Amino acid sequence: MNISIEFYASLMKYLPPGQSRFRRDIKIEDGLLLNRLIESYHISPAEAHIVLVNGNYVNAEQRESRELAEGDVVSIWPPVAGG
Amino acid sequence: MNPEQKERFARHIRLPQIGEKGQQAILDASALIVGVGGLGSPAAMYLAAAGIGKLVLSDYDIVETSNLQRQIIHREAAVGEHKVESGRQTVRALNPRCEVDVISYQLEGDELKRVVSSVDIVLDCCDNYPTRFDVNRACVATVTGAAIRLEGQIMNYQPAANSACYQCLYTHAYGAEESCELEGVLGPVVGVIGTMQALQALLILAGQGEAMVNRLLLFDAYAMEWQAVTLSKNPGCPACAKT
Numbered sequence: 001m002n003i004s005i006e007f008y009a010s011l012m013k014y015l016p017p018g019q020s021r022f023r024r025d026i027k028i029e030d031g032l033l034l035n036r037l038i039e040s041y042h043i044s045p046a047e048a049h050i051v052l053v054n055g056n057y058v059n060a061e062q063r064e065s066r067e068l069a070e071g072d073v074v075s076i077w078p079p080v081a082g083g
Numbered sequence: 084m085n086p087e088q089k090e091r092f093a094r095h096i097r098l099p100q101i102g103e104k105g106q107q108a109i110l111d112a113s114a115l116i117v118g119v120g121g122l123g124s125p126a127a128m129y130l131a132a133a134g135i136g137k138l139v140l141s142d143y144d145i146v147e148t149s150n151l152q153r154q155i156i157h158r159e160a161a162v163g164e165h166k167v168e169s170g171r172q173t174v175r176a177l178n179p180r181c182e183v184d185v186i187s188y189q190l191e192g193d194e195l196k197r198v199v200s201s202v203d204i205v206l207d208c209c210d211n212y213p214t215r216f217d218v219n220r221a222c223v224a225t226v227t228g229a230a231i232r233l234e235g236q237i238m239n240y241q242p243a244a245n246s247a248c249y250q251c252l253y254t255h256a257y258g259a260e261e262s263c264e265l266e267g268v269l270g271p272v273v274g275v276i277g278t279m280q281a282l283q284a285l286l287i288l289a290g291q292g293e294a295m296v297n298r299l300l301l302f303d304a305y306a307m308e309w310q311a312v313t314l315s316k317n318p319g320c321p322a323c324a325k326t
């Protein structure tokens with residue numbers, strides 16, 4: 001099935017090759033769990049600080065059981081504390 | 084409000100969302116700016132220009148040449164001065180009616196709690212987790228900004244609205260803080276985030292903070308994308324969860 005991933009800021013380096021600076025359309029197996037998707041790009045839990053599916057925040061606990069669906073857009077942001 | 088103030092703040096007063104009532108609330112308000120660097124520069128300047136009654140500037144750093152590319156409250160002539168003294172001069176030049184207190188050493192522990200509790204709103208413009216956690220735990224309306232490289236985040240804590248707090252999202256320190264010194268930062272990125280902090284603070288002070296309760300804004304300048312996220316209170320929050 002088809003979904004889109006968006007890796008922002010310092011996480012862009014984990015994107016597979018492609019055109020956009022932050023977004024890729026990818027194919028995944030049906031029902032893949034959100035955390036398995038994140039792990040498959042070697043993004044650590046600390047780096048995947050803010051995870052959204054279709055713009056809605058999914059907390060760390062929910063990521064373990066959240067099944068992805070056709071057309072989902074998964075956005076991931078790192079923590080930022082500097083200034 | 085006297086005629087001089089009515090003229091000076093006419094463009095605010097003209098806005099139905101602010102009006103004389105909102106402007107008066109801003110004139111009567113005090114704010115603590117924690118960190119007079121890249122974020123604190125525009126935050127302090129916009130609050131002073133907007134007529135805030137009193138600013139407390141807190142920072143223990145000295146102005147360095149490498150700050151000038153982004154910390155626009157500091158002028159080249161201020162290199163070597165305390166940031167809070169340099170900040171006070173710029174603020175007073177913008178608006179002599181704004182009272183300015185400065186704290187030129189590390190604000191921590193009971194004193195931090197006391198100073199935070201003495202103001203109406205806090206703008207957390209610092210660069211490290213321990214200070215952010217301490218400010219958050221003092222439980223006063225706070226607008227928190229963070230930025231580095233080409234990315235930034237803004238969130239706010241409105242205890243009166245029982246909103247999610249900073250530690251609902253940042254439950255613990257996520258590794259060592261990355262510093263702008265090591266990582267770099269494009270000047271206007273801190274300008275955008277610090278300005279947004281001032282904007283949110285003014286709306287909260289004017290009684291218009293409702294739309295930003297539980298709202299986290301994420302900014303990626305390289306992608307040129309913003310994302311707005313709705314948070315909820317974290318039942319496991321180390322700061323605000325009821326035990």
Ligand SMILES: [Zn+2]
Nearest residue numbers: 248251320323
């Ligand atoms: Zn909390």
